[in-house]
Amino acid sequence: MQFTSEQRLDDGVLERGFTLGEIPGILWTPASASAPAPLILLGHPGGLHQMYPRLVARARHSAAEGFAAATIELPGGGDRPRSAAADQARADLRRALEAGEPVDGEIVDRLVLPLVDKAVPEWRATLDALLSLPEIGGPVGYEGGVIAIGIRLAVVEPRISAALLFAGSFVPRAMFEEAQQVTIPLQVLLQWDDEGNDRHLALDLFDAFGSKEKTLHANMGGHTGVPQFEGDAGSRFFARHLK
Amino acid sequence: MQFTSEQRLDDGVLERGFTLGEIPGILWTPASASAPAPLILLGHPGGLHQMYPRLVARARHSAAEGFAAATIELPGGGDRPRSAAADQARADLRRALEAGEPVDGEIVDRLVLPLVDKAVPEWRATLDALLSLPEIGGPVGYEGGVIAIGIRLAVVEPRISAALLFAGSFVPRAMFEEAQQVTIPLQVLLQWDDEGNDRHLALDLFDAFGSKEKTLHANMGGHTGVPQFEGDAGSRFFARHLK
Numbered sequence: 001m002q003f004t005s006e007q008r009l010d011d012g013v014l015e016r017g018f019t020l021g022e023i024p025g026i027l028w029t030p031a032s033a034s035a036p037a038p039l040i041l042l043g044h045p046g047g048l049h050q051m052y053p054r055l056v057a058r059a060r061h062s063a064a065e066g067f068a069a070a071t072i073e074l075p076g077g078g079d080r081p082r083s084a085a086a087d088q089a090r091a092d093l094r095r096a097l098e099a100g101e102p103v104d105g106e107i108v109d110r111l112v113l114p115l116v117d118k119a120v121p122e123w124r125a126t127l128d129a130l131l132s133l134p135e136i137g138g139p140v141g142y143e144g145g146v147i148a149i150g151i152r153l154a155v156v157e158p159r160i161s162a163a164l165l166f167a168g169s170f171v172p173r174a175m176f177e178e179a180q181q182v183t184i185p186l187q188v189l190l191q192w193d194d195e196g197n198d199r200h201l202a203l204d205l206f207d208a209f210g211s212k213e214k215t216l217h218a219n220m221g222g223h224t225g226v227p228q229f230e231g232d233a234g235s236r237f238f239a240r241h242l243k
Numbered sequence: 244m245q246f247t248s249e250q251r252l253d254d255g256v257l258e259r260g261f262t263l264g265e266i267p268g269i270l271w272t273p274a275s276a277s278a279p280a281p282l283i284l285l286g287h288p289g290g291l292h293q294m295y296p297r298l299v300a301r302a303r304h305s306a307a308e309g310f311a312a313a314t315i316e317l318p319g320g321g322d323r324p325r326s327a328a329a330d331q332a333r334a335d336l337r338r339a340l341e342a343g344e345p346v347d348g349e350i351v352d353r354l355v356l357p358l359v360d361k362a363v364p365e366w367r368a369t370l371d372a373l374l375s376l377p378e379i380g381g382p383v384g385y386e387g388g389v390i391a392i393g394i395r396l397a398v399v400e401p402r403i404s405a406a407l408l409f410a411g412s413f414v415p416r417a418m419f420e421e422a423q424q425v426t427i428p429l430q431v432l433l434q435w436d437d438e439g440n441d442r443h444l445a446l447d448l449f450d451a452f453g454s455k456e457k458t459l460h461a462n463m464g465g466h467t468g469v470p471q472f473e474g475d476a477g478s479r480f481f482a483r484h485l486k
Contacts, residue, residue: 069455098470192450192459203446206461207435215469216435218459227456229483240472 001129002022013063015056020126022080024048025072028059029135037068038242039130039151041123041160043144050186057144058231065121065235067242068136073120073124074146083150086111086115093170108170112148116175120152127159139242145236147205148175155181162186164234167202168223176208185213187237189230244372256306258299263369264325266313271302272378279380280311281485282373284366284396284403286387289320301386301474308478310485311379315369317389318361325446329354334470336413351413355391359418363395370402380483386477390448391418397425403428405484407477410445410468411437419451430480432473437466 003022012031017024026048030037040062044051048071059069073210076082089111096103130136139215145166154163155178157230163182167190191204200235206216215237219227248260255274260267269291273280283305287294291314300390302312319326332354339346373379383402385393388409397406398421406425410433429452433445449459458480462470 212463214463215470216459216461218461220455220457227458229479232479236472236475 001077001126007090009056009060011060011114013060017125018141019105020072020122022082023072023122023126023128024053024078025070026059027070027130028063029054029068030063030066033066033068033135036135036141037066038238039136040067040069040141040143040238040242041127042069043076043142043146043149045145046074048073048078057116061235062238065143065239067238068129068130070126072122075115075122083114086114090183102108103170105173107108109172109174112146112170112172113174116148116152117147119146119149120156123149123153124157128155131159139243141238143238147171151175151178151182154184154186160184162238165189165228165236167191167205168197169204171201176205179208180210182209183212184211185237185241186215187234188214188216189234190216190218190227191223191224192218192220193225197223220223244369252299252303254303254306256303258302258309260387263315263365263372265363266369267323267370268313268323269298269302270311270313270373271306272300272311273306273309275307276311276378279378280309281382281384281481282370282379283310283312283384283386283481283485284370285312286385286389286392287314287317287387289317291316303369304474304478308392310371310384310481313369313373314332315365318358318365318438318457325355329357346413348416352415352417355389355413355415356417359391359395362389362392363399366392366396367400368391370400374402384481384485386481390414393417394421394425397427397429403427405481408432409469410434410448411440413440414444414448421447422448423453425452426454428480428484429454429458430477431457431459432469433459433461434466434468435461435463436468440466 001018001020003016003018008013016027062069073080078087115140139161141155141162143164145168147165147180150163150165162185163196164187167188188206244261244263246259246261250258257272305312316323319329335350370461382404384405385396385403386407388411390408391414393406393408405431410431426444431449
């Protein structure tokens with residue numbers, strides 16, 4: 001991991017850009033960290049540059065609670081090499097949505113499963129690198145969308161202790177079985193009127209998770225309308241499980 | 244309203260028993276209240292004596308946040324005169340549940356609708372009396388089970404500004420229309436594996452509420468298994484809306 005930039009934000013949070021091989025990422029650490037900080041991995045749908053305002057807001061929120069936060073660019077996102085197959089699947093998905101047709105599970109599988117297969121090892125390699133820094137201590141939480149990536153990470157990565165998942169993206173049917181294998185504490189955010197999200201599927205997925213402690217927070221509004229108070233609720237969830 | 248008893252709890256909260264006509268009740272006020280305190284009405288399924296441990300825990304939680312809390316005995320609950328019709332409906336309900344049969348909506352109507360009709364005016368009279376005390380200032384929240392009572396109160400009582408409802412009881416179909424008329428901020432608690440509660444009906448009810456701000460918190464476990472952290476979540480909900 002190589003740091004490529006460094007700046008102090010106005011609230012004292014240290015923001016550092018890094019690369020891990022070809023993968024760009026950002027690490028935020030709290031202003032005053034006497035002990036190694038627990039870490040929250042911030043998942044997002046790809047496109048670090050466009051996502052930056054929302055990511056830095058989430059990172060500041062985490063830093064105020066004493067957590068470090070980090071994110072990486074998704075495979076095919078931002079300036080990373082695109083995949084012709086993923087582009088095709090995305091185009092097929094867009095066509096179905098614009099035509100108002102139900103989205104074929106086969107399209108979702110083509111779009112999401114290869115992404116999960118590629119992204120999860122990258123997240124794990126990032127975790128290796130981050131946990132080798134003296135200022136990062138663990139335990140580790142995962143927070144974000146692309147819920148399928150969160151599910152796979154929760155199953156295969158024992159260093160992740162809790163996850164705050166955004167039920168706002170398409171989930172391949174095969175992931176429902178993986179969801180049953182998840183046992184870490186979960187908080188799941190659902191936007192009740194999310195245009196791009198099947199509410200019933202999201203509730204079925206919540207039901208499928210194997211975790212003994214799982215909480216669903218459903219709020220009104222569309223995909224990007226998550227109320228501000230859920231930021232606090234997320235911090236308290238991680239404070240219960242990462243401290 | 245007549246006070247019938249008074250004691251200081253170990254955390255300084257003042258607990259006073261009262262009667263309003265024939266209706267017994269309890270009022271809890273914070274240890275140190277410089278200004279008139281906002282008020283939370285604590286709803287429960289009846290039987291003040293049996294419910295006391297849970298009610299006093301909720302009241303202490305509220306008092307710690309600067310809220311007064313009050314509850315009254317339900318019509319037919321505790322030592323209050325029983326209704327033969329309600330007893331019959333309750334027996335019919337128990338029979339259906341024990342036989343593992345689906346509960347007929349007609350039984351729910353017979354049990355719940357008269358209770359709502361009687362209880363809501365009593366709650367409103369209690370509110371009149373409580374708000375005339377110098378130590379109680381408003382705004383007012385309602386928190387508790389017998390969700391049908393909470394719905395009716397939220398519709399007819401303009402002094403109630405926010406409600407934290409427990410989706411853990413039978414709801415007459417007619418209440419779904421009333422739910423559409425509710426516009427105050429809501430937080431709805433749902434126990435995912437509640438034996439006595441139809442999850443899909445509870446989700447439909449959540450969907451029906453007319454409020455622009457409504458949040459569903461669903462947690463694992465049965466009727467009485469609400470996780471302790473929901474106490475904090477409830478306090479923060481009321482802090483947002485009653486302060």
